[in-house]
Amino acid sequence: MSRSSRLLRLLHAMRTLAGPITAARLAEETGVSPRSVYRDIDALRAAGAQIEGERGYGYRLLEDPALPPQMLDEDEIEVLALGLAEVRAWGDPALAQAADSVLAKIAATLPDDRERQLLHAIAQVFRPEPRYILDFDLAPLRAACWREQAIDICYVDGDGARSQRTILPLSLFYTEECVTVLSWCCLREDFRMFRTDRIAEVRPNGASFRPRRVPLLRDYLARLRERRGSAAMAAQRTSHAATDRA
Template sequence: MPRSDRLLRLLHAMRTMAGPLTAARLAEETGVSPRSLYRDIDALRSAGARIEGARGYGYRLLEDPALPPQMLDRDEIEVLALGLAEVRAWGDPALARAADSVLAKIAATLPDERERQLLHAIAQVFRPEPRYAAPLDLAPLRAACWQEQAVDIRYVDGDGAMSDRTILPLALFYTETCVTALSWCCLREDFRMFRTDRMADIRVNGTSFRPRRVPLLRDYLAQLQARHRARDDRGSNPASVTVN
């Protein structure tokens, strides 16, 4: 592994793990020997990183030169802490890990007082059960959205009928009750919403629909907004939408 990559990996470990961290623990996390770890600590300090600690005690990253300082007020810090706590409560392991990583990276750029406020925010989220209990890992579906690749799903509709569909996933919507994939359905040749908790299987088939995602999503959102306006004019619930 190139030394620059190794140093970035060490910085990430020190941002995301609770300190003080022993040299042995950091060496294990970054895959180097303790002797190399000591040299890497010295290199980071020479580059401007404020790392507290010494051999036999442990290390803690106080200031990270790789990230610019953030000027956030107390309310903005509460918003960050509350939003990231909500993401961790969704029940998606990949997004929970990402939320922890974001929290650690932002904390590393804050002055000491603001860092304490972020890590010990007064706004908390308590959910004894995950908010979204999707039976499948949604990481492939998110990746397909980003990579603009078609997905084969086995889907159970509201009447209990199962069908195999090929969809072009455009975006994921997180609502009060479920995560919904806004998609182009290749079977119906039209826009459709698919609840992820009704998906029995998700397989990315590798077929690219780039660069159609952005215009498709724009057209779908425009249709939804027009439908909501029409329902609002008729006095019906503008928030209701049809989901397969």
């Protein structure tokens, strides 16, 4: 393997694996020795890549100017075009505008043939109308998620009853019907999904819950996997019981 190919493979591994990534894990992923990984990381840093970390701790790629969009292949460009088109179809004006900006910026860096493919992609999304019209400003929720700041909300449930909640906003979920905010509810002391179309008021309260956001998200996703696994096992037992009766 040439040195340039090895460096590109290392960059790809650092882009796709969750950091911090140990040298041993990078060596396994790229098929070289840990000592070669250390040398290659030094070479990438010298070339301008911003890589955080050190031996014994692990590494994280912060910024990678050495691997521009020109490296995208045809399938990756189709994925990019399809994903941006889908974002524009959700009905979130801020993200739709950001998607157009991303498309223009990436197209400007591509060779002519790749630019044409991106702007006239095979994969298309057609929706005569957005999934829903958002009349709720998501900017405060996005900011609270990123800054890991608790907020106070006034929430209206399906029966019209109002309640005051203090929540730790973790993530925005775009579903078929609406946008919901996954949160840790301080009142219920558990995870809750709040529909943004039922949030009557949002007030930042200044309390920080950093760095709990990522661990809480991992906990929630782990619970989902457990529930799905239990449901699958229950369905399997029901199927076996039906077969036995037959």
